[in-house]
Amino acid sequence: MTKIAVNFASADVIQKPNMSEVIIETGALLNINWAHVTSSGGEMVIDVPDDKLEDVVKSFEERGAHIQVLERLVLKDDEKCINCGACISMCPVGVYYYGDDWSVNVKVGVCVQCDLCVVQCPMGALELKLQD
Amino acid sequence: MVEKTIEEINERIRDGSVNVVPADRMVEIVSELGAEGAAREVDVVTTGTFGAMCSSGAFLNLGHSNPPIKMQRLWLNDVEAYAGIAAVDAYLGATQTSDIRGMEYGGAHVIEGLVSGDVIDVRATSHGTDCYPRRNLNTRLTLDDLNQATMCNPRNAYQRYNVAVNSSDRIIYTYMGTLLPNYGNASYSGAGCLSPLCNDPNYETIGMGTRIFLCGAQGYIIGSGTQHDPKSGFGNLMVTGNLKEMSREFLRAAVFNKYGVTLYIGIGIPIPVLNERIAANTGVSDGEITTDVVDYSAPSRNRPVIRKVSYADLHSGTIDVGRKEVKTASMSSLFMARRIAETLKESIERGEFFLSRAVDHLSLYTEFKPMKQTEGIPLVKDIMLKDVNTLGEMSTIEDAARVIVEGDFTHLPITSDDGKTVVGMVTAYDVSKAVAHIGDTKYEILNDIMTRRLVTTTPDETIDVAARKMEKYNVSALPVVDGNGKILGLVRSDDISSHITRVKYEEY
Known part of the structure; x- marks a missing residue:
């Protein structure tokens, strides 16, 4: 699976069933992790099966979307982090884990952008990032 | 029989021969050498804890303005401090929230800002008197500009704390952090075998006047803390220290989502190993320190206890609650607790930190009573x-x-x-x-x-x-x-x- 950010920056594009068209055209099973749509456009983070990545990117781009392949999705500010671990039990997909010295570490490429860890971090040390 | 005095240990600190070990390492030493061997080998055990301690704050003396003011109300970065003491003295509480920014900024942030050297906006009002004619004051101050900045925390360093879970089908926001529905997570606090009061549960060496590590400075225990409940294993301490000597590394403001502002405090207490009994107590392991798993979804003072767990269970990453395996996570930082025990060990070894004898014992029997309510509570x-x-x-x-x-x-x-x-x-x-x-x-x-x-x-x-x-x-x-x-x-x-x-x- 690869995560991509899909960005539609125009208002007319949101009137169309782009997502459904891409799925039908490519036959790829897409998993939406996060989406935000307003009157002036929208953005989404989706999981794409690796063998369909090229087709899906092409298909979205033909419909006027800007695509970015995501690598780092959650940023931890180590200057702010006190290594408590409050994020560990909140994360539904196991992004965070204690190291041998009880420091809090971040697994790359797992985050589904749900935001639970960001709002509960007592130090405000976490940030979700759509761009790499 | 091993018998040592604090004076003998201080002499060893002075001549550089003292043997200091952090409390987590002492667990192994006591199990290898036995209590007597450990007492012979080790002079001082260092403990540490780093967690959210709401009952914290600082007395500040701002110096006198000209013309002078008797401050009746005072705000530091729009966070109100209690000014109902002498003219330019005030107490800034950690959990007081900003009049402007609400829950996202509070007294804890002002205290962390002062320690970091930030400039703080000061605003005060008064009714004016013949000796203090000024009615309004606006100025900007840093920690260096204050005459005194004395941290004084009425309740810190709880021996252990409840584990919080949520049995309801809705998310709740508490001082133990966010609790997911249907036992979605278990939130705990406390450093287990490194926790200061777990290493001296009978208060044999920890007492009034004990010198401690407090947020990077050398501070002191004033006495037992408010709600001190040693009989139930919920003892705690009232502590003081000079804010001007503290370090941001060991003192951090925090916000618990939809609950409020709090202050993370780092405390380390050195335990002099005066005899075998004290050595045996400092050998306590995570598996021997137990605490209650409590359902925080009950909006009542008496919340249901679901089961007992040990800190070893909590550190394992999951505990069983009912028929479910629940992920655990700490609100306090074990990483920082270990760093504090290590930092204290190093400063004792360098001859910079000497042990003090308590001038009085802390109570072993204080009761923690619920509030007497005189008003009928409508149901x-x-x-x-x-x-x-x-x-x-x-x-x-x-x-x-x-x-x-x-x-x-x-x-x-x-x-x-x-x-x-x-x-x-x-x-x-x-x-x-x-x-x-x-x-x-x-x-x-x-x-x-x-x-x-x-x-x-x-x-x-x-x-x-x-x-x-x-x-x-x-x-x-x-x-x-x-x-x-x-x-x-x-x-x-x-x-x-x-x-x-x-x-x-x-x-x-």
Whole structure:
């Protein structure tokens, strides 16, 4: 699976069933992790099966979307982090884990952008990032 | 028999021969050498904890302005400090929130800012007197500009703490962090075998006047903390230290989502190993320190205890609650607790930190009493509507419309078909909506349109708790049910507001 950010920056594009068209055209099973749509456009983070990545990117781009392949999705500010671990039990997909010295570490490429860890971090040390 | 004195240990600190070990390493030493061997080998055990300690704050002396002011109210970066002491003295509490920014900024942030060298906006008001004529003051100060900045924390370093879980089907926000529904997570606090008071549970060396590591500075124990409850294993300390010597590394402001501001405090206490008994106590392991798993979804002082677990269980990453394996996570930082024990060990070894003898013992028997309440607390049963019409879930929307109109009310609890339990709620608005949409989708029975995620109350719940539920879940009425889910009545937000208004009116 690869995560991509899909960005539609125009208002007319949101009137169309782009997502459904891409799925039908490519036959790829897409998993939406996060989406935000307003009157002036929208953005989404989706999981794409690796063998369909090229087709899906092409298909979205033909419909006027800007695509970015995501690598780092959650940023931890180590200057702010006190290594408590409050994020560990909140994360539904196991992004965070204690190291041998009880420091809090971040697994790359797992985050589904749900935001639970960001709002509960007592130090405000976490940030979700759509761009790499 | 090993017997040492604090003076002998201080002499070893002076000549560089002292043997200091952190409390987590002492567990192995005691199990390898036994208590007597460990007492012979080790002179000092260092402990550490780094967690959210709300009951913290600092006394500040701002110096006198010209013309002088007797500050009656004082704000530091728009966070109010208590100025009801002498002219330019104030106490800034960690959890006080900003008048402007609310829960996202508070006293803890001002304290961390001062320690970091930030410039703080100061605003004060007064009524003016002959000796202090000034009425308003605005200035900007840093920690260096203050005469004194003395941290003084009424309740710190709890021996251990409850593990918080949430059995309800809704997320809750607490001082133990965010608790996910249906036992989605377990939140704990405390450093286990590194926790200062767990290493001296009988207060043999920790007492009034003990010199401690406090947020990077050398501080002191003033006495037992407020709510000190040593009998139940919930002892705690009142501590003080000079804010000007503290370091941001060991003192950090925090915000618990939808709960408020707090301050993370780093405390380390050195335990002099004077004899075998003390050595044995410092050998306590994570597996031997137990605490209660408590259901925080109960909005009451007496929350149900679900089971006991040890800190070893908590550190393993999951605990069993009911039939479920629940992920654990700490709100305090074990990483920092270890760093504090290590930092304290190093400063003792370098001859920079000497041990002090307590000038008095801390109480072993203090009781922690609940509040005496003299005002009657109104309960849901006092104000609920008892004659409530209900309908079964298979009844039609037309039935509901008729009952609502005849009964002249807007909320209709829906029961299971056998009438035994409440399964949903239908409002007059739901009925109109169903009728209006009848063209595209056909809704016929109440089961199709009722709200199923039902928020309920019980007759013995206080009206404050019922009001909080209505506010939180944005509903204007709650069905009142018994333990089996049978409907007993209905309480509406209007009934609560009119009750509160009436009580206020009667007081005058």
